[in-house]
Amino acid sequence: MTTTGQPVAVELESPPPPGPAQPPPRRRFGSIRLRGTLTAAVFLAPALITFLLFKFIPMGRAIQMSFHEVRPYLGDVWVGFDNYTRLLSEAEFLTAVWQTVILAVGQTAGSLIVGIVLALLLEGSARHLWIIRTAVFLPTVVALAVVAEVWRVLYYPGEAGVINSLIGWFGLGPSEFLNSSDTSLWSVMAVGVWRGAPYDMMIILAGLAGVDRTLYEASAVDGASIRQRLWHVTLPALRPVFAILITLAAIRGLRVFTEIFLLTNGGPNGSTEVIMTLIYKLGLERSELGIAAAGSVILLLATIALTLAVQIARRGRPSRKAKR
């Protein structure tokens, strides 16, 4: 709150100095440091005010709402942990948590594995490789809403659908894809891998560029096969990159919303319901704001816990510094 008050006054004070004749006020250390702090505050104010209004206050409201029965215009009623216990005893929520975890793990692992394969296949400095990598990278740049619409068309159930006619060549299908509760979650996951793998590929390529070439030579002298070289030299060198990619993807996986909302909206029969789609429905369709807020807080805590766990795990590994 102090950040909102300060800058307005400072802004009025700061402009005078531009004239070259005016020396800075001579009050030694204290005033110079104060001036520096004030200018820093002015320059930081727009960012901090925006974050305060649209990140931190909503976060505070989420925590506050999660302990209340929220009744617009009537005033909130304190209910303690009621919202949490109601949410956690709800089968619908537990299913959503389970499906979120499956989706997050599957997409993270799938993107990473496909990303490694792509990176190894498309590594190199030739111009044609650069062009191919750019083409492969496109899914990551395209808006998620477009990705979802394209895949809905590709996934069209029935023999005439694009993917169904493709897998038909191999004597498979036709599959219902998004329309059957047996295949819907996997179909959504495949879209996530399709969009996530090129991103992982690019980061892994950057990691591959940093692998010490003399190690390759040394292993070749020792008579290592390509497979041994990959396993003992390349993959260990990429470990820090994997740690980052897994963290980022897992955090993104927890809050997955848009693709589910557009591909299946949780259906059929709740088979693709994830935490975020459930929160959205609870809050904006069923007006259970307190329970929805409790869901948000749980998701928030999970995100923070995941981030901290990875940070601690990375700090604990001393070899990281040595590698740089």
Add this chain to the structure above:
Amino acid sequence: MSRTERFDTALGFTSSRHPVTRILRWGVYVVCIVVFAGPLLSLLINAFTPVSNPTSLTLIPDTVTFDNFTRAFDRGVLGYLLNSFFVVGFGLLAQILVSLSAAYALARKKFPGMRLVLLLILSTMMLPEEILAIPLSLVLADVPFIGVNLIGSLFGMIIPVAAWGFSILVMTEFMKEIPVELEEAARIDGAGEFRIFISVILPLCRPALGVIGIFGFVMIWDQYMLPLLVATDTAQYTLPLALRTLRSDPQVGLGVLLAAALLALLPSVIAFLAMQRQFMKGLTSGAVKG
């Protein structure tokens, strides 16, 4: 010569000139492109193909038509597109200004509490719109201290994206590299704080502006939850949001939907292709350093 080339890559097969491995390698490339770019290419082709059947996509169109686009414009796609451009234009402008200003303080000034500020900015990256959706919709309806209702106004999609932790951090990293001597020289010449910021630091930030510009563009264009919370009427929808409405409109065929999807895809792809080197640089500096 060939020995050193062999170790350019982990697999070491890029240097092989043997015809069989070459064919094999190009086979792999084609598969990669078909799998990842294919769906988008089919979108491109079929947006120009008369399609009525909701399943059939063609690879080689027999007739090329702009019908889908004219019909898409009849369904209000131009309005959605303008909304999108309005939001991205002002959102990106605000985001760049805010990032520059915050990065200037973080990279060029020393002040107590700097670590705390950095930590706060980092922590915002754990607070995305998705997770905060429900309280955020209440905050947007009655912005604290100001008491403005941003619901139902395109500014509700613009103001919250003005500050983005990622672009502030990328900009800060970049500004740290600018030599202090330049700043000191300007100060001796009598330049004030804003003068230094605008005439000394800002011009040197152009490469980083490219990076945060394109990342910000892609990020704001891809926004879904925020516009969904803010829009009260389909007339305020951005193009990505409108795709869902178009899909469920019984009078809109697949061709029209694909035409609209193509329009929603093109700006970010064009921006990416135009600045891909900067994009890749930002991608790796943002991720591998973190």
